Amino acid sequence: MLNYIIRRVFQSVLVLLVVGLVAFSMFRFVGDPIDNMLGQERTQADIERLRTQLGLDQPFPVQYLKFLEGAAQGNFGVSYRQGRPVAEIIAERAPATLELAAVSGFFAIFFGIVLGVFTAIRRDGWASNVIMTVSLIGVSLPTFLIGILLIYIFSVELDMLPSFGRGEVVDLGGWTTGFLTASGLKALILPSITLGLYQMTLIMRLVRAEMLEVLRQDYINFARARGLSERVVNFRHALKNTLVPVITVTGLQLGSIIAFAIITETVFQWPGVGLLFINAIQFVDIPVMAAYLMLISVMFVGINLAVDLLYVAIDPRLRSEGGTV
Amino acid sequence: MLRLTAATALGLCLATAAAAESFKWAGTTDPQTMDPHAVNSAPVLGFLNNVYEGLVRRGKDMAIEPALATSWEPIGDGEGWRFNLRRDVKFHDGSDFDADDVIFSYDRASSEAADVKGWFAPVADVLKVDEFTVDVMTKAPNPIFPDSIANWMIMDAAWTSQRDAALPDKENGNAATLNANGTGAFMLADRQPGLQTTLVPFDGWWGEAEHNISQATFTPIQNPATAVAALLSGEVDLINPVPIQDAVRLAESEGVQVIQGIEARVIMLGFAHEAETLKYGANAGDPNPFRDVRVREAVARAVNVPAILQTIMRGNAEPASQLVSPAMRGFSAANDSRPEFDVDAAKALLTEAGYPDGFGFGLKCPNNRYLNDESVCQAVVSMLAQIGITAELDAMPVQNYWPELRADNYDMYLLGWSPGTFDHEHPIRFLASTPNAEKKLGSWNFGGYSNARIDELLPMIQSEIDDGARQAMLDEVTTLYQGEHAYVTMYVQPLVWGAGDNIALTQRPDNFFILRWVTVN
Numbered sequence: 001m002l003n004y005i006i007r008r009v010f011q012s013v014l015v016l017l018v019v020g021l022v023a024f025s026m027f028r029f030v031g032d033p034i035d036n037m038l039g040q041e042r043t044q045a046d047i048e049r050l051r052t053q054l055g056l057d058q059p060f061p062v063q064y065l066k067f068l069e070g071a072a073q074g075n076f077g078v079s080y081r082q083g084r085p086v087a088e089i090i091a092e093r094a095p096a097t098l099e100l101a102a103v104s105g106f107f108a109i110f111f112g113i114v115l116g117v118f119t120a121i122r123r124d125g126w127a128s129n130v131i132m133t134v135s136l137i138g139v140s141l142p143t144f145l146i147g148i149l150l151i152y153i154f155s156v157e158l159d160m161l162p163s164f165g166r167g168e169v170v171d172l173g174g175w176t177t178g179f180l181t182a183s184g185l186k187a188l189i190l191p192s193i194t195l196g197l198y199q200m201t202l203i204m205r206l207v208r209a210e211m212l213e214v215l216r217q218d219y220i221n222f223a224r225a226r227g228l229s230e231r232v233v234n235f236r237h238a239l240k241n242t243l244v245p246v247i248t249v250t251g252l253q254l255g256s257i258i259a260f261a262i263i264t265e266t267v268f269q270w271p272g273v274g275l276l277f278i279n280a281i282q283f284v285d286i287p288v289m290a291a292y293l294m295l296i297s298v299m300f301v302g303i304n305l306a307v308d309l310l311y312v313a314i315d316p317r318l319r320s321e322g323g324t325v
Numbered sequence: 326m327l328r329l330t331a332a333t334a335l336g337l338c339l340a341t342a343a344a345a346e347s348f349k350w351a352g353t354t355d356p357q358t359m360d361p362h363a364v365n366s367a368p369v370l371g372f373l374n375n376v377y378e379g380l381v382r383r384g385k386d387m388a389i390e391p392a393l394a395t396s397w398e399p400i401g402d403g404e405g406w407r408f409n410l411r412r413d414v415k416f417h418d419g420s421d422f423d424a425d426d427v428i429f430s431y432d433r434a435s436s437e438a439a440d441v442k443g444w445f446a447p448v449a450d451v452l453k454v455d456e457f458t459v460d461v462m463t464k465a466p467n468p469i470f471p472d473s474i475a476n477w478m479i480m481d482a483a484w485t486s487q488r489d490a491a492l493p494d495k496e497n498g499n500a501a502t503l504n505a506n507g508t509g510a511f512m513l514a515d516r517q518p519g520l521q522t523t524l525v526p527f528d529g530w531w532g533e534a535e536h537n538i539s540q541a542t543f544t545p546i547q548n549p550a551t552a553v554a555a556l557l558s559g560e561v562d563l564i565n566p567v568p569i570q571d572a573v574r575l576a577e578s579e580g581v582q583v584i585q586g587i588e589a590r591v592i593m594l595g596f597a598h599e600a601e602t603l604k605y606g607a608n609a610g611d612p613n614p615f616r617d618v619r620v621r622e623a624v625a626r627a628v629n630v631p632a633i634l635q636t637i638m639r640g641n642a643e644p645a646s647q648l649v650s651p652a653m654r655g656f657s658a659a660n661d662s663r664p665e666f667d668v669d670a671a672k673a674l675l676t677e678a679g680y681p682d683g684f685g686f687g688l689k690c691p692n693n694r695y696l697n698d699e700s701v702c703q704a705v706v707s708m709l710a711q712i713g714i715t716a717e718l719d720a721m722p723v724q725n726y727w728p729e730l731r732a733d734n735y736d737m738y739l740l741g742w743s744p745g746t747f748d749h750e751h752p753i754r755f756l757a758s759t760p761n762a763e764k765k766l767g768s769w770n771f772g773g774y775s776n777a778r779i780d781e782l783l784p785m786i787q788s789e790i791d792d793g794a795r796q797a798m799l800d801e802v803t804t805l806y807q808g809e810h811a812y813v814t815m816y817v818q819p820l821v822w823g824a825g826d827n828i829a830l831t832q833r834p835d836n837f838f839i840l841r842w843v844t845v846n
């Protein structure tokens with residue numbers, strides 16, 4: 001068991017290192033930050049000086065090693081654009097992304113399950129057909145289009161909800177939250193729907209399919225035969241048994257909600273890490289790009305590692321001592 | 326349990342106190358620093374013009390007018406300029422402004438760490454005559470020096486030094502990166518980089534306030550569609566820029582006005598003047614045809630600028646005959662005509678130059694630097710195809726573009742130039758002078774265009790005090806670079822802002838948004 005865990009952790013670290021290396025080898029294709037940092041009246045000497053100062057004259061493996069050296073000590077460097085430590089900037093932006101991800105995750109799970117159950121029980125009703133058709137749009141339309149559409153309807157035409165930003169936020173000692181003000185809560189609605197719509201559709205279809213499968217099982221017929229109410233049959237017996245795969249998928253989707261927030265954040269000018277990353281690409285802000293990519297890969301690798309370890313905990317066959325997994 | 330920080334509490338107070346005349350505006354780029362000497366870019370200098378002030382400033386017509394200096398006059402036969410400083414000026418923190426702050430700001434802005442040090446290349450020394458008089462000694466007579474320092478902003482010596490910000494630090498930042506203490510009409514109340522920046526009027530300002538703003542908030546909004554939606558829904562009062570393709574629709578919407586003007590930036594095509602061979606396209610490796618002035622003229626005649634302006638710019642831009650627009654100082658009125666669009670003449674020129682069947686080459690173009698830049702390049706490609714020369718277009722983001730141009734990886738390229746000093750001398754120095762790193766000349770003349778007479782005239786233009794003689798030399802330079810078709814100047818980029826109906830403002834050609842000219846009705 002211990003052997004297995006150590007090996008998996010070792011593999012995860014290896015994956016992280018490779019991701020970092022690939023990222024650093026790509027940065028020079030993103031462009032040259034020097035021109036963004038110097039004005040119109042810069043000279044060739046200024047360019048050379050700044051390049052040396054930032055270490056951009058070094059080959060990328062050397063730059064990568066320097067980054068790793070700093071990162072190991074918790075120092076991710078200083079943003080080229082903002083002139084502030086990257087760790088500070090990311091910490092400042094993270095709450096916006098995490099709150100958005102949490103709300104859209106909740107939205108996706110809640111409505112996904114409710115609508116999934118509904119469409120499974122009333123599988124031939126007109127309402128179910130409408131929901132299933134509309135949900136197809138949710139999967140097939142690109143996120144930015146949905147965002148723009150929602151902005152157009154709810155901000156421009158109906159003037160109900162803000163079209164951009166987080167509204168008023170309250171600072172709880174380093175964590176800014178939009179949950180405590182009316183404008184903050186209103187600002188969350190459109191971006192959460194935009195971000196969560198795809199996941200909601202996914203969960204809804206999954207729940208529906210599982211539910212239809214379960215409803216055909218003998219024990220459901222037995223439950224009905226015992227004279228239990230439809231409610232008890234549907235929710236206590238059927239729904240509970242559909243949730244296992246749903247939970248697995250939802251867990252894995254959590255990472256992608258945070259990673260895919262980039263597009264939603266750009267459309268709604270949501271001040272999270274995704275928007276920060278897009279700005280960093282435009283400015284070729286290498287320290288910010290590097291830190292963001294490492295953070296996202298740590299998150300994905302971490303989730304996968306946790307899932308792997310859970311499997312071991314659940315499935316005794318994986319607990320071999322001899323390493324013949 | 327709930328701990329509000331000072332900044333938020335302040336923000337809440339401001340929000341409630343200023344319901345009537347608060348003003349919100351949005352732009353694509355957040356100013357990357359609040360330090361007026363650290364970064365020489367339009368978003369930074371434009372924003373900080375509301376907070377800091379220079380000795381002189383630009384008025385609504387771009388002419389310079391007194392700011393922290395009440396008057397100035399040349400010393401002797403052009404040894405320098407004497408500035409008489411305004412008395413009773415206070416910085417936002419309450420301290421007094423005097424000659425020491427000017428000397429300090431000169432040392433700071435001309436230091437190696439400053440990005441604006443180029444402005445002070447002609448300066449030999451800055452001397453304090455008395456508490457309110459400063460002499461700027463120049464290495465040679467410099468008639469346009471006062472014009473060239475409108476964006477040189479004065480910082481308080483004590484405030485800056487006490488905060489370890491005596492020198493700008495672009496790479497690591499310092500106190501002046503996030504805070505500001507100017508003498509301008511507005512004070513920095515709250516700064517959240519990349520999120521929002523709040524300004525409030527400065528009660529102790531020396532000038533007469535024209536505006537009626539009690540609080541102004543700037544938010545960067547990158548996505549143009551989101552910005553337009555924010556304007557339409559009334560969440561912001563002004564957006565800059567309005568996407569060209571949305572201008573008409575926006576102008577027809579209720580409650581919104583579109584304000585159009587002409588920017589200072591001239592968009593042009595540049596050539597590889599020096600390269601021996603073509604680098605791209607069907608004829609890569611063959612001798613470079615653009616060394617021949619007849620070929621360059623053929624290109625100039627084949628590009629139908631009015632058609633580009635009509636279709637791609639939707640009638641919002643003006644053709645450009647030279648490296649500066651008519652609004653700039655030193656514009657050569659004598660040379661205000663573009664080569665006529667004429668396909669037959671262009672073909673004849675190509676035949677004469679020995680290319681009756683045309684040739685293939687590579688055109689480099691940015692795709693996110695200028696308004697509709699890639700579309701303009703595509704139009705140029707199809708127009709050149711009509712005279713039989715086929716361009717292989719390679720459009721890329723600007724962050725990849727400049728390194729390519731510096732590495733000479735092009736046969737022809739697109740460039741936009743906005744003269745920092747609003748004077749014709751500026752593009753001549755950067756684009757038409759023979760590149761010379763030591764003398765800091767021609768640093769954006771990628772193609773290596775060179776004309777000995779222009780190189781000879783430039784220092785004379787720079788030091789000529791008499792306006793008539795100066796203009797005569799500028800006219801001569803213009804005739805030279807036009808005659809040699811060094812660049813194909815195409816048009817002056819338009820300036821399109823969108824604002825609520827209740828907003829009165831003045832749009833300046835340098836695209837600076839001056840808050841003290843805004844009235845909310």
